[in-house]
Amino acid sequence: MKHKKLNIAFFGSSLVSAYWNGAATYYRGIVRALSERGHQVTFYEPDAYERQQNRDMDDPDWAKVVVYEATEEAALKCLEQAAEADMVVKASGVGVFDELLEREVLKLQTDDRLVVFWDVDAPATLDRVHKNPDDQFLQLIPQYDMILTYGGGDPVVNAYEALGAKKCVPIYNALDTATHFPVDPDPRFEADLAFLGNRLPDREARVEEFFLKPAALEVNKTFIIGGSGWGDKQMTDNVKYIGHVYTKDHNAFNCTPKVVLNISRESMARYGFSPATRVFEAAGAGACIITDYWEGIDFFFEPDKEILVAKDGAEVAALLADLTIDKAKQIGEAAYKKVLSAHTYSHRAEQLEKLLYAKIERKKGALA
Structure with a gap:
């Protein structure tokens, strides 16, 4: 069965700067591999923590990068734009207005649009919510179509499902062959x-x-x-x-x-x-x-x-x-x-694509 290519809105810390941003290479690998499979990604990132002053790459041709001011108003404007996507991703640890984004992004959920939380530091998130029963994120977990994580295996999957997650799947980080390869010693x-x-x-x-x-x-x-x-x-x-x-x-x-x-x-x-x-x-x-x-x-x-x-x-x-x-x-x-x-990002993107298409089919099936 032929599936249409997805238009994905992604709220994360930064795609273009690895400065105080360990997740950068993970995002780059996943997003580039999704692009190679024909999907379109718009990556929304705040102008924060001097990341834009310490960029280590130009805007890539495999993603559209939207850098927004670190204000509530700018974040909400980006959410409005994201309403055009087939799937909206809120990653953990954006760094500014995380709580606002986690809450507001769910308002974009429809019968046709997936809203996914992508946890790039699941152990820290789980530790945080287990220690604080008033953490707003506890109420939000069951509402997301899916929780994706950067790792953690069964312990993380079981912990998220115990908190009511509909589905939790690790998408492990991997090798981006376009950027990491053998070179001469320095x-x-x-x-x-x-x-x-x-x-x-x-x-x-x-x-x-x-x-x-x-x-x-x-x-x-x-x-x-x-x-x-x-x-x-x-x-x-x-x-x-x-x-x-x-x-x-x-x-x-x-x-x-x-x-x-x-x-x-x-x-x-x-x-x-x-x-x-x-x-x-x-x-x-x-x-x-x-x-x-x-x-x-x-x-x-x-x-x-x-x-x-x-x-x-x-x-x-x-x-x-x-x-x-x-x-x-x-x-x-x-x-x-x-x-x-x-363990390349091509392997991970293929896994993710199968997962998303299956979820979209199930969502449609539930409505039929």
């Missing part, structure tokens, strides 16, 4: 172990354990940390802090060091089944990855063959001490093969 990023991530409250203790502790244990090895906010953090002399790393440098950052470290945020690790975008990006560059342990790793990569897994900082140090350059290359190549065969 001397700026030469190190035994490199980590990239902004300083966030539920990440800091894990960075201390999985990155700074191994650096202190392996004083003869070199370490690099990139991302915003680490400037005043105490570190051993063998650690070099390089500040915000623009997306154009991510491939070199992933390709150059002997090993790239993935550290999940505490809430993501607790729920499991939430590989960070950076895991797929690093694999797409052929990097050898050490990740902190979280439930469900083997759902994505085979431990010891395609990825190395550490339960604490001492294990990171031990893995580093034993790892030869040849072995690191071998693991990186295996990860690269796996990610191309099963």
Whole structure:
């Protein structure tokens, strides 16, 4: 059966700036892959947090970007425009007027128009609503046609369905092959172990354990940390802090060091089944990855063959001490093969498309 291509309105933090916006590469991957399948996406993002001053891409030809002033009036105007779409998405963590958007977007729901909440940080959202029975979002969850999440597996799906969600499906992040791929090494990023991530409250203790502790244990090895906010953090002399790393440098950052470290945020690790975008990006560059342990790793990569897994900082140090350059290359190549065969955004967009068409059919069927 031939389905019509969808016109999608998407309210998110930012498509064009990765500045204090870890979800940017996820949005880009999904939206570009939807566009390649013939769907049209208008991405509405607020002018906030200096993101527009720190853009790392021009408006793409695979999406229409609408940047609106960070005012209530401007947000409501965008919602009016979104009424022309077949599907309206409100992502979590837009950063301004989230509560207003979550509430108002539901007024656009009709027999023909899907309204979806897309949670790019489900563990944080679920923790928040479980702690606060007065959170307005609790009343809204059952009203959305569907909740999509950035990860979390069964624990997140079960938690959302227990709160009354009609349907909850993880659309895992993945590799965007148009932007992340192997490149030549760059001397700026030469190190035994490199980590990239902004300083966030539920990440800091894990960075201390999985990155700074191994650096202190392996004083003869070199370490690099990139991302915003680490400037005043105490570190051993063998650690070099390089500040915000623009997306154009991510491939070199992933390709150059002997090993790239993935550290999940505490809430993501607790729920499991939430590989960070950076895991797929690093694999797409052929990097050898050490990740902190979280439930469900083997759902994505085979431990010891395609990825190395550490339960604490001492294990990171031990893995580093034993790892030869040849072995690191071998693991990186295996990860690269796996990610191309099963974890690209084309794979995710195909899954999403089937899901949306099935939902539209069911909605029509219920009205017949």
